[in-house]
Amino acid sequence: MTNATPSAPQPEPVPTITVKINGQSVAVPKTQPHPVTGQMMPTTMIQACELARVEVPHYCYHAKLPVAGNCRMCLVEYGTPALGPDRKPLVNPDGTPVIAKAPNPAISCATPVSPGMEIYTETANVKSIRKAILEFLLINHPLDCPICDQAGECKLQEYSSEYGQAKSQFAEFKVHKPKQVDLGPRILLDNERCILCTRCIRFTRDIVKDDVLGIVNRGGHNAIATYPGTAFDNNYTLNTVDICPVGALTSKDFRFQMRVWFLKETKSLCASCATGCNVVIGSREGRIYRYVPRENDAVNAGWMCDAGRLNYRWIGREDRLKQCLIRQDGAPRPASWKDALAAICARLQSATAGSVAIVASARQTNEELFLLQKIATQLKAVTDSIPRVGAGDSLLVNADKNPNSNGARWLGIAPAELGANLPRVAAGIAKGEIKTLLVLGEEMTRHFGAETLRKLDALIVSDILPNATVSLAHFVLPGCAPAEKRGTFTNARGQVQKFMSAVTPPGEARPELEFLREILAGIGGGEVPGNVEAVFDWMAQVTPAYQGLTWAALGDKGLAAAPTGANQV
Amino acid sequence: MIVKRKPLTFWERLYLPAVIYGFKVTVRHFFKKKVTMQYPEEKWAVPAGYRGAPYLVKDQEDRVKCVSCQLCEFVCPPKAIKITPPGPVPNAALGNVEKGPKEFEINMLRCIFCGFCQEVCPEEAIFLMKDYSLVGLARKDMIYNKQKLLELGGTHNDTIQKWKHK
Ligand code: SF4
Ligand code: SF4
Ligand code: SF4
Ligand code: SF4
Ligand code: FES
DSSP states (O other): OGGGOSSOOOOSOOOEEEEEETTEEEEEESEEEOTTTOOEEEOBHHHHHHHTTOOOOOSSOOTTSOOOOOSOTTEEEEEEEOBOTTSSBOBOTTSOBOEEEOSSOEETTTOBOOTTOEEESSSHHHHHHHHHHHHHHHTTOOOOGGGOTTTTSOHHHHHHHHHSOSOOOOOSOOOOOOOSEEOSSSEEEOTTTOOOOOHHHHIIIIISOOOOEEEESOGGGOEEEEOTTOOOOSTTTHHHHHHOSSSSEEETTTTTTOOGGGOEEEEEEOOSSTTOOEEEEEEETTEEEEEEEOOBTTTTBTOOOHHHHTTTGGGGOTTOOOSEEEEETTEEEEEOHHHHHHHHHHHHHHSOTTOEEEEEOTTSOHHHHHHHHHHHHHHTOEEEEOOOBOOOOSSSOOSBOOTTHHHHHHTTSSOSSTTTTHHHHHHHHHHTSOOEEEEESOOTHHHHOHHHHHTOSEEEEEESSOOHHHHHOSEEEEOOOGGGSOEEEEOTTOEEEEEOOOSOOSTTOOOHHHHHHHHHHHTTOOOOOSSHHHHHHHHHHHOGGGTTOOHHHHTTTOEEOOOOGGGOO | OOOOOOOOOHHHHTOHHHHHHHHHHHHHHHTSOOOOOOTTTSOOOOOTTOOOOEEEOBOTTSOBOOOOOOHHHHHOTTOOEEEEOOOSSOOGGGTTOOOOOSEEEEETTTOOOOOHHHHHOTTOOEEEOSOOOOOOSSGGGGEEOHHHHHHHHOBOOOSOOTTTTO
16 A cells, blocks of 8 residues: 555655635645545645645545545635736736636646645635535535534534534425445444445555445435445445545444543553554543554555454453462462562562563563563573564554564564574473563463463463463563553564553553563662653664664654664564 | 720629629510421422422423533533433434433532523523432432433423424
């Protein structure tokens, strides 16, 4: 996908042309890449207005989709420099060019700009056009706002109150269309609310290449439908819910769950694969209600896959690990953090060099892996993490299901091929050379078998949900989901991105960084700064791959790391 | 500021004149018309427009009018209202009613009877009624749930009848 390519070699600089928007001169590039084909296309009036930060209301135009030009909401007036009979520009007595105002308004989303063009977005005529368009759009609109999931983030509501009029002159009955139409496993359509902007059709046809949506019936009975015998069921369907400017396409997952104005928005990352799509988590009172993609052209454009978007329910599960456990006389007993960490540190400190192994997870943050690496150095422990491979696709989904495999590699936790050290660890345990195993967030019985793990003197496990490894562990430390902590991941392309915590962890669960630094201090590895920012900055200073990065400089969209040498893939 | 206390005069130190004056007021009120209401045996008839406790109403065809839009929850200044939205699974028992609250609670200990919920409600589903004396033996008794609110609210003669015309 072209608009998600991070730093493709820059083509030669595009010439700029100067246009005037509401009297303000702005220089805009003459051409811009087409959102789907990448081919250079003339800059349109709406793009020029966007660059000049002048709002032009629009429905069908979407910066990441091909232009359709069907809603007419973006109509503006414009003029071009007038030419004399000699084809030379006419000039006013004061030296300014004479502008010939176009007789009719034009849709700004599909009209290219030309040198010297003047665009007027706030004239009385434009205002009355917007009023009229909105009145037309509302003729058959159900005004379902109280039961519509889009209310609060609906462009029809917003533009109606900003540019529309309070009264309708329409006296006839509204056309009724099918409501609650099942388009596919995750999408429910309300045809009465649809304004037929075709964004959903263009998205699935041009971005996903799954051409199943279309418009059926005529005139006022126009409706969105799937091609007969097919369902709207690809891995990107829920993006249409985001780009639908109204509440026509609704997510079955989020439908009637919570009103959007209650949701606290937290900038975060999807942790379901190595792409690391930027997301906004919507939560209220400690419960997560939805993930929506956040725009980042270096990573995910403005999209995310359905599987990643819906992979959040487990965070609120009742059976989350909520307290530390220490095994005594064969049974796990609740313990305080203080006692558990003291016991673990004592165990690790008394271990002979080489008798400890660490299996980290490539789902952990860079900062946590950095501290683990320090712990490993202190204990002369062998480390690795677990590869997690699934199906990928050509749009966003990466076959590597770990969000931070590159972090694990570049911080020296895992070899270039994740998991290559594991047979050595298993053999070490079997031979009795490795007596202590520190496992973070991985189900080790799947890789080593329960019998091998039972041979250990000490199995120290930090995890989020109960599993077979947790039930075998001598020490259990409850950890956090990415949505509950802050940190950074390094994605498949080497983009280092940070995420913020949306909800608080349940019970006594703590972000891993907090207890890892206490373990490091407890085994004589020295004091580590107490916050994520400082750990990141320190890590960036001493790790070649992250050289030059700082937490503050990462911003919302992250920065590219410079991988070095053998570990690069 | 320092206030100087003047010593009492002889007349003031006698006290008796003040006591007698007090008795006079008491005796005068013995023979006046009584203003005290014998509450709770005797109840106050509230004037029209009085804002008492907010309750939910049903329309004349026994449908719950509230659509769980949560505007009242949003506007309520003391956060007395807590609504549980229905979620995506339609309730077949409700016919064509697309959305309604799964649970609706008003904490009457928090409610300040301001009437914002009634004013903001787009469905005319909640009204401040005439009840001003709410009692309960525990805090949790004072959190009225949907069933109780609907029972107390009764039927509202509705002109919108949203779902009838859907
Ligand atoms: S689409 Fe917008 S205007 Fe229409 S009912 Fe939903 S929130 Fe209201
Ligand atoms: S369903 Fe939404 S995105 Fe699709 S055409 Fe209708 S309004 Fe546009
Ligand atoms: S009357 Fe006021 S305080 Fe009471 S529930 Fe309604 S909005 Fe809240
Ligand atoms: S009572 Fe009215 S305002 Fe409150 S949720 Fe129900 S419909 Fe909305
Ligand atoms: S945005 Fe230009 S016609 Fe729809």
